[in-house]
Amino acid sequence: MTFTEILTDAANQIEGAQVVLLAGVDGLGVETVVKDGGEYDTEAVEVEIAGLVSNLSRTAQALSSGQVREFYVEAERQTFLVSLLDDNYFLAIILGSQANLGRARFEARRVSQKLRENL
Amino acid sequence: MTFTEILTDAANQIEGAQVVLLAGVDGLGVETVVKDGGEYDTEAVEVEIAGLVSNLSRTAQALSSGQVREFYVEAERQTFLVSLLDDNYFLAIILGSQANLGRARFEARRVSQKLRENL
Numbered sequence: 001m002t003f004t005e006i007l008t009d010a011a012n013q014i015e016g017a018q019v020v021l022l023a024g025v026d027g028l029g030v031e032t033v034v035k036d037g038g039e040y041d042t043e044a045v046e047v048e049i050a051g052l053v054s055n056l057s058r059t060a061q062a063l064s065s066g067q068v069r070e071f072y073v074e075a076e077r078q079t080f081l082v083s084l085l086d087d088n089y090f091l092a093i094i095l096g097s098q099a100n101l102g103r104a105r106f107e108a109r110r111v112s113q114k115l116r117e118n119l
Numbered sequence: 120m121t122f123t124e125i126l127t128d129a130a131n132q133i134e135g136a137q138v139v140l141l142a143g144v145d146g147l148g149v150e151t152v153v154k155d156g157g158e159y160d161t162e163a164v165e166v167e168i169a170g171l172v173s174n175l176s177r178t179a180q181a182l183s184s185g186q187v188r189e190f191y192v193e194a195e196r197q198t199f200l201v202s203l204l205d206d207n208y209f210l211a212i213i214l215g216s217q218a219n220l221g222r223a224r225f226e227a228r229r230v231s232q233k234l235r236e237n238l
Binding site: 044052064065 | 163164171174175178182183184188191192193194195196221
């Protein structure tokens with residue numbers, strides 16, 4: 001499966017997913033799938049989430065917590081679920097406010113494993 | 120109930136909780152409970168997590184996602200669960216790697232409500 005196929009499959013499997021993307025921790029996107037013709041400044045999303053990955057990793061180091069594996073941020077209108085695939089890449093899923101986080105996390109882990117095998 | 124009592128109660132209810140703290144988004148701690156005599160630089164924890172709250176809020180604004188309500192970060196050795204109580208204060212729970220996140224989140228929401236009533 002190509003990255004596009006894997007991400008599209010994830011977007012379809014995860015109820016409430018709006019965007020599914022694979023990007024480098026430097027903010028350069030590899031592949032982004034926007035569901036149902038939503039409008040997204042995907043470059044801004046990649047850069048902003050990469051910034052978070054970097055901030056969170058620095059904090060985890062500062063607190064001797066080890067490497068960050070996964071995080072989510074629930075805001076009023078959207079939830080971000082991010083899974084670090086290795087030192088260089090992450091999978092990010094943007095969910096609408098009504099999404100099922102447990103289900104999304106389950107799928108994110110399944111997809112992360114598939115992506116890791118292809119990186 | 121005092122803040123100390125509320126946080127101590129939470130620390131006891133949440134399996135795997137190592138630290139439970141109430142702090143301002145400016146990094147000044149209000150009250151911190153460290154469970155089972157663990158050693159923590161609580162000031163560093165308050166400042167670092169406040170930094171994350173600020174970064175995440177800025178990102179959520181940049182992506183038009185609205186106000187951040189809650190986030191968690193899972194790292195190798197610890198998981199951070201943070202609940203924003205209002206514009207000025209947050210509750211943070213540091214969990215060991217074996218903790219039950221769903222249960223912790225349930226308790227965090229219950230405790231957040233209690234704290235809000237006392238702020």
